[in-house]
Amino acid sequence: MEPGAAPPRLRGRGSPVPGPARLALAVLLAVVAAFFVSTLPRVRAAAGFRPAGFDPWLDGWLQGGGYVTAAVLALLRPLSSPVDRAIWAWLAAAVAARALGFLLFLAYVRRQDPLPYPSVADAAWLAMYVFLLVGLVQLARRRTRRLSALLLLDAAVGVLAAAALAVSLLYRTVLSLAAPGTPDAAVVVNLAYPVLDLMLLVAFVGVLLAYEWRPPPAAWALAIGVVGFAVVDGVFVYQSAAGTFRPGTMLSSGSMAVTALVAVAGWLPDGSRAGRREPMPNVVLPGIFALVCLAVLVFATQRDVPALGVVLAGAGVVVAIARTGLSFRALRSLAEHRREARADDLTGLANRRAFNEVLERSLARRPDDRHLALLIVDLDDFKAVNDSLGHHYGDELLRLAAPRIQQAVRSGDVVARVGGDEFAVLLADADGPLAVRIAERLRAGFRRPFQLGSRSLVIAPSVGIALVPDDGREPVELLQHADLAMYEAKATRTGHALFRRELHPSSRMRLETTERLRRAIEDGEVVVHYQPQVSLRTGAVTGVEALARWQRPDVGLVPPSGFLQQVESGGLMPLLTGVVLAEAVRQGAAWAAAGRQLTVAVNLSVTNLLDPGFPDQVVHLLATSGLPYGALELELTEDLFMADPARARTAIAALLDAGVSLVVDDYGTGFSSLGYLRDLRDIRGLKLDRSFVTHMDADPRAAAIVESTVNLAHSLGMHVVAEGVETPAVRDRLGELRCELAQGFLFSEPRPAGDLDLDVAPGVRPGPP
Known part of the structure; x- marks a missing residue:
């Protein structure tokens, strides 16, 4: 049997596809296209190849290379990623078996005289069907947790019906096409191919049911491949039995194409992020299969049907009866299970419903002198992991994070997953100090990197703490207060925070819906203000920093602290950065056109730097605006590096280039800044955190840190920007230290571009040259 496809696009943006797979895909595309062209009528003769029959270069080396490359591409999927490795290992084995069959046919079988049939090549090709069937069953099982016995019976009925129908209808046809004296083994093998193809189609219907008839791109690719195998194999069997098969035709290129498509399927989005589900039993399809089996039995009373077909149809009827009996019991079991479900499918922890019940019971039974603590744990930058690496790795991160949280608490404490990347912990007999110690221990457990495939990521949690009875006695109140404390921990970057009553005024702002913020960004409610950066030597304004503000129609101007965290957690940071960056570049270009040469600084978030398309977005903006590339200054913080150092360096290198x-x-606020300064040689400057600058005139330690940082930057060929300059004393001290630039309320608060005074900043004394 000859086993290759013009595959669709690889995984969506941000998904990690290793270099070897990209190379294999490129080679496969080229070989499939070349071989397809070679099978077009009259092309071979026009190109000087053998016009008819087997050509060793085209039908041998080129076609064989296509099958081998498809096998390599398919095998790289389970070897390079742990996500659903077993599923793609079976499907890769199927592609490899088809390639092996072709190589055996090419190197051994076709050299025999007479040509043996069936041969060892057919053994490999038939094994391909077994591997495909197992892989499709595994693919369907990934989407289901319960009712496994029922689904297996459904599959059995379908497979038996397909096999019985194929044997009953095709056996005589295959036998009539065979030449007189054809061995029985050859007839059986000729029949096996269409029978197995029909069984594959039935198996794939099961996959479609598991995905509720909305399969992801990977499953669609497999569907086209399975249908393609059925069509190609059907034509091949007919031609082989009739003695009309010839190599180097469109049939051969079609065979290579569908094989290649199955190989590419492993690199397409496969919908695993949807998680497992518990489907309602479907009685329609198994009923149709049972009727097919009954029809075969009735047909056997009127026509001569092979005994195998009768046995298969009878077995299908028996299984269908058993399956019907189980259906009613399964429906009752499923309804009861859904009522009693208490576990999170992804992590195995208690789910939100179970946790709420435990919380209610604990509060109801709590003695007056007993304290409880409720912790809400949220993973920082989880959205960035999902967006940049794909939901496979987001799910894997949650699975790996759950045991680390459990290890930090005591044996009697309750841990649950209550949202996407949000966990809840109920601590029994815990006061504030103990809750803080456990929160710190929990955060310490996250300092070890998470291994996601070939990537090593550091993800930190933010923990909010609410105490019973101090912060509330009702479940809803406590959950809300712990949630507010968690957002306070995120906003202040302290890692953990106890609930405080003064957090209430900001809660309404924080609870703005993601959709409301999206509309605000898209409708132009987010405006850009600019704060000047002043030369301490000349007093000239040399640059500005672009800062986002929300001009709410009902509230007025909202600072970043009032909405930025919600933007980040809601996955809107790429949208917001795009708006701010576009406006800053436009305004910078306008200043340049008016003769004002200013640098325009824009802050980045981790989501931006992990987006592989971000450097191209920046380059496109600059190319279309007319702003000189060097006039745009992107500000990076250390957390951008820690999420995914390799990808961050790749993006930085592209921007620098x-x-x-x-x-x-x-x-100065991170843990490893010196290491990044060593590795990132082309960084233009350092921006001193305001926590060191603002009080350096009264704090000798802060002044010493500023002085050493300025000296370090100068020795590395960098300039220094000091932010948070609010007094003349700080300004003068910075000038004495030869700090080049300063930024702060002493010179100007952030203002709209039209309100900025870009002349020499008042009160700046010229510093040393």
Whole structure:
């Protein structure tokens, strides 16, 4: 049997596809296209190849290379990613078996005289069907947790019906096409191919049911491949039995194409993020299969049907009867299970419903002198992992995070997953100090990197704490207060926070819906203000920093602290950064056209730097605006590096290659800044965090840190921007230290572009040259 496809696009943006797979895909595309062209009528003769029959270069080396490349591409999927490895290993084995069959036919079988049939090549090709069937069953099982016995019976009825129908209808046809004296083994093998093809189609119907008839791209690719195998094999069997098969035809290129498509399927989005589900039993399809079996039995009373067909149809009827009996019991079991479900499918922890019940019971039975603590744990930058690496790895991160949270608490405490990346912990007999110690221990457990495939990521949690009875006695109140404390921990970057009553005024702002914020960004309610950066030597305004503000119609101007965290957690940061960046570049270009040469600084978030398309977006903006590339200054903070160092460095290298200036923001607040300064040699400058600058005139330790940082930057060929300059004393001290630039309320608060005074900043004394 000859086993290759013009595959669709690889995984969506941000999904990690290793270099070897990209190379194999490129080679496969080229070989499939070349071989397809070679099978077009009269092309071979026109190109000087053998016009009819087997050509060793085209039908041998080129076609064989296509099958081998498809096998390599398919095998790279389970070897390079742990996600659903077993499923794609079976499907890769199927592609490899088809390639092996072709190689055996090419190197051994076709050299025999007479040509043996069936041969060892047919054994490999038939094994392909077994591997495909197992892979499709595994694919369907991934989407289901319960009712496994019922689904297996459904599959059995379908497979038996398909086999019985194929044997009953095709056996005589295959036998009539065979030449007189054809061995029985050859007839059986000729029959096996269409029978197995029909069984594959039935199996794939089961996959479609598991996905509720809305399969992802990977499943669609497999569907086309399975249907393609059925068509190609049907034509091949007919031609083989009639003695009309010839190599180097469109049939051969079609065989290679569908094989290649199955190989590519492993690199397409496969919908695993939807998680497992518990489907309602479907009685329609198994009923149709049972009727097919009954029809075969009735047909056997009127016509001569092979005994095998009768046995298969009878077995299908028996299984269908057993399956019907189980259906009613399964329906009752499913309804009861859904009422009693208490576990999270992904992590195995208690789910939101179970946790709420435990919380209610604990509060109802709590003695007056007993304290409880409720912790809400949220994973920082989880959205960035999902968007940049794909939902497979997001799910894997949640699975790996759950045991780390459990290890931090005591044996009697309750841990649950209550949202997408949100966990809840109920601590029994815990006061504030103990809850804080457990929160710190929990965060310490996250300092070890998470291994997601070939990537090593550091993800930190933010923990909000509410105490019983101090912060509330009712479940809803406590959950709300712990949630507010968690957002306070995120906003202040402290890692954990106890609920405080003064958090209430900001809660309404924080609870703005993601959709409301999306509309605000898209409708132009987010505006850009600019804060000047002043030369301490000349007093000239040399640059500005672009800062987002929300101009709410009902409230007025909202600072970033009032909405930025919700933007980040809602996955809107790429949209917001795009708006701010586009406006800052436009305004910078307008200043440049008016003769004002200013640098325009824009802050980045981790989501931006992990987006592989972000550097191209920046380059496109600059190319279409007319702003000089070096006039745009992107400010990076250390958390951008820690989420995915390799990908961050790739994005930084692309921006630097384009000529964009990069500055390390909030320098001195991270743990490994010196390491990044060593590795990122083309960083233009450092921006000193305001926590060191604002009080350096009264705090000798802060002043010493500023002085050492300025000296370090100068020795590395970088300039320094000091933010948070609010007094003349701080300004003068920075000038003495030869700090180049300063930014702060002493010079100007952030203002709209039209309100900025871009002349020499008042009161700036010229510093040393």
